[in-house]
Amino acid sequence: MAEDFEVLLAAIRACRQCVDAPKGAPLPHQPRPVLQASPSATLAIFSQAPGARVHQSGRPFTDASGDRLRDWLGIGPDIFYDASRVAIVPMGFCFPGNDAKGGDKPPRKECAPLWRARVIDALPNIRTAILVGAHAQNWHLQGRAGATLHETVTNWREFAPRYFPTPHPSWRNNAWLNRNGWFEAALLPALKQAARDALS
Numbered sequence: 001m002a003e004d005f006e007v008l009l010a011a012i013r014a015c016r017q018c019v020d021a022p023k024g025a026p027l028p029h030q031p032r033p034v035l036q037a038s039p040s041a042t043l044a045i046f047s048q049a050p051g052a053r054v055h056q057s058g059r060p061f062t063d064a065s066g067d068r069l070r071d072w073l074g075i076g077p078d079i080f081y082d083a084s085r086v087a088i089v090p091m092g093f094c095f096p097g098n099d100a101k102g103g104d105k106p107p108r109k110e111c112a113p114l115w116r117a118r119v120i121d122a123l124p125n126i127r128t129a130i131l132v133g134a135h136a137q138n139w140h141l142q143g144r145a146g147a148t149l150h151e152t153v154t155n156w157r158e159f160a161p162r163y164f165p166t167p168h169p170s171w172r173n174n175a176w177l178n179r180n181g182w183f184e185a186a187l188l189p190a191l192k193q194a195a196r197d198a199l200s
Contacts, residue, residue, distance in 0.1 A: 017110040033093035041087035042125050043198040047132040049107040055095035060088040068169035074192035091135045127198040131165045161194040
């Protein structure tokens with residue numbers, strides 16, 4: 001029998017594992033799990049973990065990265081934030097804090113083993129999923145990801161249209177995007193078409 005989705009979401013939003021029973025140092029702030037999902041969703045964004053601004057807002061991709069990601073997909077906020085159509089499920093549901101260089105730490109290690117398979121099993125209608133960053137790519141591609149994010153994204157045609165591996169849409173990846181013009185010229189048009197097809 002399928003797990004009740006609303007019960008699952010409520011359990012995720014109440015989760016305190018990274019504070020009460022952490023793997024390593026506990027989360028440096030109170031948990032605020034952020035995700036968007038519905039069993040009816042047909043397009044998925046499988047990302048890394050919320051950033052500081054998303055931790056404050058409680059809504060996925062409410063930052064400049066979200067603006068760029070929506071541009072990559074060719075959809076506006078009205079569709080992007082419609083949970084009945086678009087699932088946004090990071091590898092770690094809580095902002096993991098900042099590293100010594102001011103960047104975001106990797107997703108917490110507690111999250112995916114506890115929740116990921118259950119959430120994915122509860123999303124039976126996903127036609128296309130965008131895999132944002134190496135953590136999501138390694139989990140979803142099950143050994144088919146390359147040794148580096150660059151290698152995985154370069155080989156995107158092997159996974160499309162079911163999966164589209166991308167770098168994070170952060171400004172921190174501007175140099176990579178500038179060096180790899182094929183991403184905008186070839187991958188993004190295919191991604192926009194796949195998103196349209198998934199949402200139609």
